[in-house]
Amino acid sequence: xxxxxxxxxxxxxxxxxxxxxxxxxxxxxxxxxxxxxxxxxxxxxxxxxxxxxxxxxxxxxxxxxxxxxxxxxxxxxxxxxxxxxxxxxxxxxxxxxxxxxxxxxxxxxxxxxxxxxxxxxxxxxxxxxxxxxxxxxxxxxxxxxxxxxxxxxxxxxxxxxxxxxxxxxxxxxxxxxxxxxxxxxxxxxxxxxxxxxxxxxxxxxxxxxxxxxxxxxxxxxxxxxxxxxxxxxxxxxxxxxxxxxxxxxxxxxxxxxxxxxxxxxxxxxxxxxxxxxxxxxxxxxxxxxxxxxxxxxxxxxxxxxxxxxxxxxxxxxxxxxxxxxxxxxxxxxxxxxxxxxxxxxxxxx
Amino acid sequence: xxxxxxxxxxxxxxxxxxxxxxxxxxxxxxxxxxxxxxxxxxxxxxxxxxxxxxxxxxxxxxxxxxxxxxxxxxxxxxxxxxxxxxxxxxxxxxxxxxxxxxxxxxxxxxxxxxxxxxxxxxxxxxxxxxxxxxxxxxxxxxxxxxxxxxxxxxxxxxxxxxxxxxxxxxxxxxxxxxxxxxxxxxxxxxxxxxxxxxxxxxxxxxxxxxxxxxxxxxxxxxxxxxxxxxxxxxxxxxxxxxxxxxxxxxxxxxxxxxxxxxxxx
Numbered sequence: 003x004x005x006x007x008x009x010x011x012x013x014x015x016x017x018x019x020x021x022x023x024x025x026x027x028x029x030x031x032x033x034x035x036x037x038x039x040x041x042x043x044x045x046x047x048x049x050x051x052x053x054x055x056x057x058x059x060x061x062x063x064x065x066x067x068x069x070x071x072x073x074x075x076x077x078x079x080x081x082x083x084x085x086x087x088x089x090x091x092x093x094x095x096x097x098x099x100x101x102x103x104x105x106x107x108x109x110x111x112x113x114x115x116x117x118x119x120x121x122x123x124x125x126x127x128x129x130x131x132x133x134x135x136x137x138x139x140x141x142x143x144x145x146x147x148x149x150x151x152x153x154x155x156x157x158x159x160x161x162x163x164x165x166x167x168x169x170x171x172x173x174x175x176x177x178x179x180x181x182x183x184x185x186x187x188x189x190x191x192x193x194x195x196x197x198x199x200x201x202x203x204x205x206x207x208x209x210x211x212x213x214x215x216x217x218x219x220x221x222x223x224x225x226x227x228x229x230x231x232x233x234x235x236x237x238x239x240x241x242x243x244x245x246x247x248x249x250x251x252x253x254x255x256x257x258x259x260x261x262x263x264x265x266x267x268x269x270x271x272x273x274x275x276x277x278x279x280x281x282x283x284x285x286x287x288x289x290x291x292x293x294x295x296x297x298x299x300x301x302x303x304x305x306x307x308x309x310x311x312x313x314x315x316x317x318x319x320x321x322x323x324x325x326x327x328x329x330x331x332x333x334x335x336x337x338x339x340x341x342x343x344x345x346x347x348x349x350x351x
Numbered sequence: 352x353x354x355x356x357x358x359x360x361x362x363x364x365x366x367x368x369x370x371x372x373x374x375x376x377x378x379x380x381x382x383x384x385x386x387x388x389x390x391x392x393x394x395x396x397x398x399x400x401x402x403x404x405x406x407x408x409x410x411x412x413x414x415x416x417x418x419x420x421x422x423x424x425x426x427x428x429x430x431x432x433x434x435x436x437x438x439x440x441x442x443x444x445x446x447x448x449x450x451x452x453x454x455x456x457x458x459x460x461x462x463x464x465x466x467x468x469x470x471x472x473x474x475x476x477x478x479x480x481x482x483x484x485x486x487x488x489x490x491x492x493x494x495x496x497x498x499x500x501x502x503x504x505x506x507x508x509x510x511x512x513x514x515x516x517x518x519x520x521x522x523x524x525x526x527x528x529x530x531x532x533x534x535x536x537x538x539x540x541x542x543x544x545x546x547x548x549x550x551x552x553x554x555x556x557x558x559x560x561x562x563x564x565x566x567x568x569x570x571x572x573x574x575x576x577x578x579x580x581x582x583x584x585x586x587x588x589x590x591x592x593x594x595x596x597x598x599x600x601x602x603x604x605x606x607x608x609x610x611x612x613x614x615x616x
Contacts, residue, residue, distance in 0.1 A: 213476070216477075217476040217477045217479075218471075218475070218476060218477060219469045219471060219477065221477075222462060222465075222469050222477060223467075225455070225457075225458055225462065226455050226458065226462070226466060226467075229455035229456060229457045229458055230454070230455040230456065233453050233454065233455060233466070234455070234466065234467065235416070235437075236414065236416055236437060236447065236453070237437070237453075237466045237467035237468075238437045238438045238441060238467040238468070239466070239467045296455065296456075296457040296458070297457050
């Protein structure tokens, strides 16, 4: 998977202008130097993250040399990694979605209400995912059809979806301990061959999204829309439809993540997803997906998520107070973006 | 301009494309006002005009990006097309070489070659090997790129302006365009690259295909065009076959248009 992903990153920005290429004589094939330049962004961001992780290893070696911590974040990291994987597509189209935390909770209202009325688990799961689709369609419509900047409008829907959920639940938690949902809990939160199912689901989602991005026409269009929407439109790519689809994918993944999280906690808390904003965004940028659109990789996000997950666990295990993790996620986002900008600017000269 | 195609071409075939009384209004601005225009098979039509004359709008209309306002009609091969769109235009063999911006700069050449028309295999997944192979063949075949110089995996933004234009032109040819729309194809190109591009325009005619060549540099347009159409403020201000007007005369008339809006010097 890794070498194939490298191919998708052929599209990595090299920043070399036409003039320098023409003046300096062009390389006959893709040279090693070009190759390194293309991957510099990913390499640098991952390097920084690894340094942070090494710092934890030094600070709390007994924790970080123990496999239990890794098993622990194999069950917690998926709770934002699947959203991060989906969010990668949105970011490649040069948009952003901030509303997924609220979609997690609102979709779960769809689940518990349907379960209350019907007692049918598959139908309830479907209802949960449908709420995710609808939220994605709303975001997509506002961004792609009305043309409202996504960073602002999804901040609006973040509050709106949360508000609807709080009103519907009347601000009260719902316990999910009915014997009827135990089978679902096994599927989502059990273990297979001693591997947490959360991790297996995440790997499955990563594979599906990797194929979608790198091996389908839709995926090809995702890159084109983020790179040159005018040209893409002129060449017959349905730009608005592609953008809406990426928002729907995030909506569905947020709904599924909400379900997985609530089942893990055996409770739907009205605040579900409240603290999930930073990790997916940090994972996407850490994984080398460009904030300027047009390039990005699912593999990068996958690795990025688990580095973020280890930071999460590391901050706590290193004996630092939990609220320091916000500081770290913020720092990771800022550092990733500064690096992306500096590297791409430097390569232009 | 409502009469049948000019007689300089032997063919009596209906125009590849014909715009009848088309207008395009953006809010208060009349980008095009009742324009009639046609291109017959094998004809190279030069479209001249200053900034804001409506050239770009006209190209976008021919490529299907805009539909005409109410009352205007688009005809292809003597048949009226009502559901005019980019995909419709393409399916009828109308291709655009749309300046350098036609390419997605951060993507590999092969992705650009097959932009919006990606090849898929039997299970519906991208056939990347085939697209790369065909991209390499197109580039060495159509444009004489030596196979090593420009690799289908190269990212477009590392290429020179002429190479980019070559990719866009090759893309149009490969998809069997019958009418190639060239929107300022020489903009930002060096002398030798411009020459290469103009040679290509000649080769379109040799291949029996048609082209609309849009540029405000008449020195580029005049030598390769069979017919010249001058637009001014959304209207056709004048129309000449290359045989009936000299370059000097044309320049004089263009100055007159710029100042008075009329062709007569």
